[in-house]
Amino acid sequence: MNFLDKYQDEFAKYDQMEHDFIDDDKIWSQLKKWENPGKEDVRRVLKKAEQCVRLDPEEMAILIQNQDQETIEEMFALANQLKQEVYGDRIVFFAPLYISDECANNCKYCGFRSSNQDMHRKTLTMDEIEEEVKIMIEEGQKRTVLVYGESPSTEADFMCETVEKVYSVKTEHGEIRRANINCAPLTVDELKKLKEVGIGTFQVFQETYNHQTYREVHPEGTIKGHYRWRAYAMDRAQEAGVDDVGLGVLFGLYDWRFEMMGLLYHTIHLEEEFNGVGPHTISFPRITPATGTPFSDHPEYAVSDSDFKKLVAILRLSVPYTGLICTAREPDAVRRQVIPFGVSQIDAGTRIGVGAYAQSKQANALPDKEQFSIGDARTLDHVVAEICEMDCIPSFCTACYRAGRTGEEFMKVAKSKFVYNFCIPNAIFTMKEYLVDYASEETRVKGDEVIRQHMEQFIGQPVYDTIEKNLQRIENGERDLRF
């Protein structure tokens, strides 16, 4: 069978549905209704947001449409407060690992698209994966997201093999403890296989929730051209038992205000279908220029830095229990600006070409192998030090996923704010490991100071002694201690 026809039978089910969970007209009418909200409307929504509850679409529309500087500042302040309450001032670190840039789709914005002649296609062999992973581990990474195009060389069985390979690599200093996946939508049976091999979060970005724009940028006749196959990818993941799912929008394809409402409607859909379990994470990349891809140079709906800042804060206020990922596509100055408004995860030390970790050891990563360009190309050590300077604590923790605190379990923990009791100590332990094993002298000094500051909140509690003992055990060479 032609590869592009592989899901034809599955598509039929979605084609028969009268409608999906995105009603474009309704979203626009809600945004229009609140075109110019008053201060009192905004403050009413902020009052509700203070309770750390998911907001409703009209409430989000009020925040999106707010143009009043005074209440926008109040939005920023509350977003920062909620972030502290739910996540503490932890920032979780990861790095992507590009497995393949072969792709049968033809997304107009992406350097991997099939019609891009400027790309030299490559899928890593198992040996090459091992080489990449060793370098990542030696740089201090503990969490990764594996990234694939959609092609006959990267079907589900191959993905499973790559996940197993990643987990099998050990060096003197450790191993990758959590491998998330960013790939094309899959069937329930394929997803069950990925669950078996222990993937972390399953990420599929809808790119744009607007039906018309979706059709325009994803040509008909490609697998990705099927909006609903993608929109219901997370329903199938839940059905397969993969309960940590990550949503995303590629900002710049359509009006950011609409896309925000799309993310919220998607979240509500999942909560309604799956016992209150919404997405584990939301990603919000902006389009960056990709090799041989003129579309990506000047996206029609490019989001300005000030709107970007606003949208991060609005996401934090609207879905307080969902992790927010700000990737290295953003320049370091932008990341510094938005982190306080609710970002919980960032990547650092990132290389996005296929085989780029190994290449970077020889020379600079080859630009023609990249899917898009990155804005923050600093080393992990550099970014870790900067996060410490912001008085936040870098975390490499993977405890929840390994203790089975995912999906509904994770939501229970997160929702009752107990996350604080697990996450801060675990951040301290994994940060200590990083400092002992990998950090430069300068980063070590800053990191130890941040650990000391974060210990203060436990003074007088029994847990303080346990944390202190564990820090000593880490100094003495023990690894992977966690609550």
Ligand code: SAM
């Ligand atoms: N092929 C899979 C898919 O399309 O879902 C997963 C991997 S794709 C390489 C990962 C994500 O990169 C896409 O979902 C898209 O949001 C993002 N992306 C594609 N082109 C981009 C660009 N020019 N700038 C920034 N992000 C881009």
Ligand code: SF4
């Ligand atoms: Fe392929 Fe994904 Fe790029 Fe589209 S976004 S061309 S599906 S790699």
